[in-house]
Every structure is written in C-alpha cells, then in structure tokens.
Amino acid sequence: MKIVIAEVMHETNTFSNVPTTRELFELWEWARGEEILANHSGVRDFLGGMIDGARQRGIEVVGAFAANAYPAGTITKETFDSLQDELLSGIAEAGKVDAICLSLHGAGVAEGIDDLEGVLLKAVRERVGYEIPLIATLDLHGNITDQMIAEADILLGVHLYPHTDCYERGLEAVELAERMVKGELVPRMYRAKLPLIVPTSTTNLSPAKDINEACYRWEREPGMIDCAFFHGFPYTDIPELGVTVVAVANHDEELAKRAAESVAELIWKKREEFEPQVLSPQEGLALAKQAAAFPVVLNETSDNPGGGTPGDGTYLLRAMLEADLQDACFGFIYDPEVAALAHEKGVGATIEVLLGGKTDRLHGEPIALTAYVKALTDGKFITSSPMGKGSPVDLGKSVRLQANGVDILVCSVKTQVLDEQIFLLHGIDVTTYKIVALKSSQHFRASFEPISAQIITVDSPGLTTLRFQSFEYKRLQRPVYPLDPVASV
DSSP states (O other), X not given: OEEEEEEEEOOBOTTOSSOBOHHHHHHHEEEETHHHHHHHTTOSSHHHHHHHHHHHTTOEEEEEEEEEOOSBSOBOHXXXXXXXXXXXHHHHHTOSOSEEEEEOOSOOOBTTBSOHHHHHHHHHHHHHOSSSOEEEEEOTTOOOOHHHHHHOSEEXXXXXXXXXXXXXXXXXXXXXXXXXXXXXXXXXXXXXXOSBOOXXXXXXXXXXXXXXXXXXXXXXXXXXXXXXXEOOOTTOOSTTOSOEEEEEEESOHHHHHHHHHHHHHHHHHTGGGGOOOOOOHHHHHHHHHHOSSSOEEEEEGGGOGGGTOXXXXXXXXXXXHTTTOSSEEEEEEEOHHHHHHHHHHOTTOEEEEEESOOSOSTTOOOEEEEEEEEEEEOOEEEOOSSSSTTOEEEOOSEEEEEETTEEEEEESSOOOOXXXXXXXXXXXXXXXXXXXXXXXXXXXXXXXXXXXXXEEEEOXXXXXXXXXXXXXXXXXXXXXXXXXXXXXO
C-alpha cells in the first residue's frame, strides 16, 4: 500500500492588516517530496504522525507538498494559486497511490476564497476522483463547511487545546486510510452547526473539557469512528464562522447525525459558560503581586501571534514597566529593529529605543525605553512543548534587555510562546521568577501549567481579544450568540 501526504496550514485573521504572502509561508515551511519526510520525522505534529503511522504499518509514504505560515491576514491570490498548484503537482508526481492524507487547518481564507480548505479539497478531487480515500486532519479552530464535508471522506479534528494530540490524529488518519483501502470502513460524516462563536477556550478546563468528554462517550459507541468539537476561529469574518460538531460513523450516517446533534445540544446548553473573565493588564498584575506562590504566569491573550496578531503589542509590557516589579520577565515582543540595534551595540551596552507598537496602533503605542543589553542570541532552539516537540524554531536575532526590574526578550520573528526554551536560550530560568509574562492564548499551558503556581489571563485591545463586540463583523451570518440574542437552535 502507498499513501501520499501533504500539508497546507494557515489560520487566517481577516481583521489583520498584514497580508499573508508566499514569503511568510517560506519563513516557516515550503517543502516538497523527501524534504517533507526529513522535516517531520520524529516531530510531534500532524505530518510526523502520518509518517510514523505509515512506517509502523509497512505502508509506503510519499511527500507531495508542505506549506505552513504563522497566522496573519488574508492570503493573497497569487500565494493561494501557488499553494494549490504545488499541492496538485506534488500529488500528481507521487504517481499511483492508494490513499491521500492531508494536513489542513480549517480556518484558511484567501482573496476571493472564504473556504480555503474546501476549495483545495475539491481541487484534489477533480484531479484524483472520488474513489480514492481522502482524509484530512484539522485544527479544532476550523470553521467547518458543507464543502469540506462533501469533498473529504473523513475530517479529523484535534480534540485538545493546547493541541498536544496533533501527532495522534496523524497516526489515526493513516490507520483509517488503511481500513478504507481494505474495505473495512465506509465512513459517513455529519456536521451539526450552531449559531455560536466562542472565545479561545482550553480543553483542560470546563466547559470545553465537558464537551470533549461527551465526544469521547460517543466514540465508544459501536460503529462510531470519531466525534469532534470544532470551536471555530472567531477572528475570521466569513459567513460560515461558528461552532460545529463533526461525527463520523462506519456505514451509518444516522448514527453520525445522532452523535453530532447530541453534542451540539450540550454545547448550546453550556454556551453562557464560555463567557470569559476579562482582566486588564493592570488588574492581572495586581493579582500577581498579591500571590503567595510563584511563578505566576500572565498570558496576554489579546496579542497572541498564534491567532494572527502582530506580536508587538505593548499594553502588558508597559503596565509591567510601570508597576515597580522585581524578578519579572517578559517573553517576548516582536521588534526586529530593536533586536538588530542591540546586536550592533553588544552585550553591556545601554540603548535607547522605541520598543514595539510598530505594526499598528490597536495593540498599543511604542514604548520609549532605556535598557541594558544583558544577552544576545541567534533565536534558535528545539521545541520541548508536547505540542510540536522536536521541531526546530528560528526567531532570528534576539536579545535580553533589562529595564525597570523586568527582563525583556525581543525577537526578530513573531510567534507565540509555547515553552520555556526562548527564556532558557537567554539565560532565564522561569521557575526562579515571581512573574512570567508571555503572548499566547492557551497553547503555552502545555508547558507552563506544570511549572507555574498560577496562570492569569489578561486582555486589552487586540486582534485576539476576548471581547468579540469590539470587532466589526461585516460578513458573518447573523444572528449569532453572544453578539446577538438567539433564543433557540
């Protein structure tokens, strides 16, 4: 048996003013053929799981094309055309295969295309037909559409947020593909959609944890293959934005329908429980300073690069610099200009800079800062988080600055903080600090929950704020809760 694997991964924040270009994809990955197998072997991600799943089962695996870019604004048409051409040509070059396994996201948007994944799946079908099994793995923040359901045989969403089960979903994709090829599995999918958008909600805690447990109970039913709660991506202004449940059963669409609708009904009953507690940076710092145990982690959810923000927001950092702190660190703010200047001046120098706030004014004004250059690095490390463990990261020229009792990390490539590695690279052991601040919504929890005494989420104006009412949705199908009163579904 032979399978071909491929990836086109992008979570699009349509409110961002930074268009996603081919260059942004190439900054992270734009690979073909054997390069894909080399990049992802031994890595805990979707493709890593597919590669290991195939090898464990004695299945020949061929890489077609893999591209992923960090979340940002709408993908340009030119970039989308290149992505689609590379994907289709890579699949064609793989020759005759028994199944196709794709790693997609579910919240991709390109110029003129609301449903990037649905369009790509249809293009693949037009090339290979409908007889060959086609399975796609997806992020749980996918906005799942009818076209995606129609074109794929199986959609497998990660259950966990932080997404520590991507690898397992990759393994599962190959297992199910093999069962389809052998004739043991005839999948039937059903999608239940709700007029609901929810904030970024960790599955470590209720109510998302409770919804997952309901999904797992359905998965134990005879004939059930999968049941997944898709939170949707609330920062994508498209008509089909929203919460969905996708269930897959073996040769039994009615069973899949019962499962999806049952879980959707539970989500709707719990919709008010998703309402977040919103604290300002100042309120969060006040709580942190009162804490009896440390470290306290403050996550700036409103400027989470993992959701398409610029990563150079200044609200939390400014509050920290004004709060008379000691034993505090901030990791990190995106500002290649400041990082370059620090590298030019060298360790031991004192520099005067305007830090952050360079992409837009929504995320705060630049901070006029006099800082001491404590350490310089190349920004390179290996991910240790259970999410993507083993994958290399290159954040470019990076620096540890010190000012007003705060150690500030500044890097040249934007990303959210997943683990302690960027701190350790600059000589900071976060377990010895009282306050640790970072930019992320939930993914950081996989590494930081075990080592922190408390986690406090702070919010402010930003492209991933928990306050949906601050966005001007122009294309979202209304009414939708909590933006509108919705009596029933």
